[in-house]
Amino acid sequence: MHVSRRLRTTVGAIAVVGLTLGGTACAKKDKTSDAKSTTKDAAVAPTSSAAATSAPASSTAPAATSEPAPAAGGDNCTYKNYAGGVEKIDLKTAKLGWAQSEKENNPFRSAETQSFKDEAKKLGYNLVVTNAGSDLNQEITDIKGMVAQGVKAIVISPLKSDGLQPALEEAKAKKVPVFTVDRLLTDSFKPCDNNIGFAGSNFVDQGKRAGEAMIKATGGTAKAVTLLGAAGVNVTDDRNKGYRDAIAGTAGIKVLAEQSGDFDRTKGQAVTEQLLQSHPDLNAIYAHNDEMALGAVAALKAAGKKPGDVHIITIDGTKGAVQGIIDGWIDGVIESNPRFGPLAFASLDKFYNGEGVPAKQIIQDAEYTKDNAKEKVGEAY
Ligand code: GZL
Numbered sequence: 001m002h003v004s005r006r007l008r009t010t011v012g013a014i015a016v017v018g019l020t021l022g023g024t025a026c027a028k029k030d031k032t033s034d035a036k037s038t039t040k041d042a043a044v045a046p047t048s049s050a051a052a053t054s055a056p057a058s059s060t061a062p063a064a065t066s067e068p069a070p071a072a073g074g075d076n077c078t079y080k081n082y083a084g085g086v087e088k089i090d091l092k093t094a095k096l097g098w099a100q101s102e103k104e105n106n107p108f109r110s111a112e113t114q115s116f117k118d119e120a121k122k123l124g125y126n127l128v129v130t131n132a133g134s135d136l137n138q139e140i141t142d143i144k145g146m147v148a149q150g151v152k153a154i155v156i157s158p159l160k161s162d163g164l165q166p167a168l169e170e171a172k173a174k175k176v177p178v179f180t181v182d183r184l185l186t187d188s189f190k191p192c193d194n195n196i197g198f199a200g201s202n203f204v205d206q207g208k209r210a211g212e213a214m215i216k217a218t219g220g221t222a223k224a225v226t227l228l229g230a231a232g233v234n235v236t237d238d239r240n241k242g243y244r245d246a247i248a249g250t251a252g253i254k255v256l257a258e259q260s261g262d263f264d265r266t267k268g269q270a271v272t273e274q275l276l277q278s279h280p281d282l283n284a285i286y287a288h289n290d291e292m293a294l295g296a297v298a299a300l301k302a303a304g305k306k307p308g309d310v311h312i313i314t315i316d317g318t319k320g321a322v323q324g325i326i327d328g329w330i331d332g333v334i335e336s337n338p339r340f341g342p343l344a345f346a347s348l349d350k351f352y353n354g355e356g357v358p359a360k361q362i363i364q365d366a367e368y369t370k371d372n373a374k375e376k377v378g379e380a381y
Contacts, residue, residue, distance in 0.1 A: 076356025077192035079177070086175045087152075088352055091345070092124055094152035099142050100131040101159035101183070106263065106291050107318040111381035112157065112182065112338035119341035136163050143167035147174045153351075155179045155344045156195075160232045161186040168194040179347055179357075181340040184234045191359035196351055199343050199361040201336050203235050207242025209334045209367065210286055210313045214247060217311040217331035221252035222284035225275045227261040227268050227296060229288035236260075239288050239315060256282060261292040268292025272299035287314040290321035290333065297329045317368060322380040325373035333373075335365040338381065 079086050098120075104110040113129060120127035128151055132139035136159050144167055146154055154171060156178055158164050165188050171178050178195040191197045214224065226243070229236035240258070247253045256279045261268035268291060275282060276299060287293035293314035300310055307328030314321055317335035324330035347357045368376055 076358055077196050077351060078354050078356045079352050080354070081192055082177050082196065082351070083172050083175070083193050086177055089152045091153075091348060091352065093126070095126050095128055095150055096120070096348070097128045097130070097143075097146040097151040097154035099139060099146065099154060099156040100129070101139055101157045102132075102134045102263070104131060105265075106289070107320070107381050108289065108291075108316050108336065108338045112340060115339035115341035116155070116344070117341070119345050123345060125345065132159060134159060136160055140164060140167040143178075144170045147171050147176050151176065153177050153179070153348055155181060155340075155348075157182045158185055159183075160230075161234045162188060162232060164188065165194075177351065179344055179351075181344055182338065186234050196347065197357045197359045197361065199340060199347065200363065201365055202362050203238030204242040204245075206315050206334045206336060206365065207239040207244075208246045209242075210239070210315060210332075211243040211246025213313045213332040213334065213367075213369075214243070214253065214284060214286055214311065215250050217313060218253065218284055220250045222254070222311065223279065223282050224253055224255050224284035224286060225272075225279060225282050226255060226258040227271055227285060227287040227292040228258055229260065229263045229292075231260055236288060243286055253284070261287070261295065263289045263291060265291040265295040265298075268295025269299045270295075272296040273302070276300075276303050282310065284311040285313075287312065289336075290314050290316035290318040293330060294318075294320050294324065297324060300329070317366070317380050319377065319380045322368045322373050322377045325368055325370055326377065331370070333368040333380075335367060337363055337365050 079088050098113065098116040100109060100113050102109050104113060113131070116127060117129065128146055128149070130142035130146065132142050139156075139159050143154060143156060143164070147170055154176060156164070158180060161184060164185065168178060168188060172194050180195045180198045182200050184198050184200065185195065188194060189198070214222070226240065228240060247255075257275055259271045259275065261271045268287060271292075272285065272295060285293070285296050287296055293312050296312060312324070312330045313332050313334075314330060315334045315336055317333055317337065321330055321333045325333060343361065343363070347361070351357050366379075368380065
């Protein structure tokens, strides 16, 4: 029998709303049904008492839908079927790892790491934390180093969607399961083989929502530029695809240039300065993250622009960017919620208690607009 549960519950700092879990008994059936159809099982009553009383989704309450893991046998991923089986551990006593990819001068990164530290503290977990400082080789070294020092399960935020294979192979060889959050391993994503699964946003949808916000902010007419995220990252490709698709039917929005600012504020500023030189008439900017958008604001200010001269739509939900809406420099922010600690540890728990983890758990993100920025700035990170 297929039983799908639509949970509406709070997990630590993050309320997970609409998490649909297919247990091992229904994994084979789920294989043929997409995430959307499984979340339609809303008629099933919530199973937790928190469900009935929890508040509606907010920016701190991402919803997750899930896809089943295409593991051998079609089951959701557990310690029993991960890469041929790994040792069962007690999460309370084992050493666990969190491998952060990027520098934490980006609030997305510091909020993400903090959510792991806070949740580990709350649960009494022993957590080893590394930060690769935006260097792929360092991230490989960090993950291998954790394996070498006896860490039993590792959560990673991949710096690039491809290239971490040496670390993944080392962890697999030593029977240390890896769980992936925030960026998707594309070429090397082998759920229940070299990683348990992925939890993160729907980045195409974020881009689509950014495109719709851009059409609204500009009335459908703009000379726009895009500050792309880092190359080799699924987030960049997906956010651009969603945006391009969304504005495709609005001929009045011309994309004059697309250039990478590497998800970095300083680079976002430098790229915007260059773009203002080559396209002095640009009046709209789509930034793939808030740090680059804030760099763009600095460049606009230096160029003598006033709030509203150039429309800006961005993605993340940092306090600085939401304040930018209040101050009139930014038109809209699509949220990308980085507080993965509770969801990641809950997934590890399901991995070890036999309930199993789906290949992908997609969270739902909120949005900041001119209408809600003042009221919701407290929810921003
Ligand atoms: C999102 C992510 C992005 C954030 C950035 O999951 O990987 O990377 O938008 C970050 O701020 O650098």
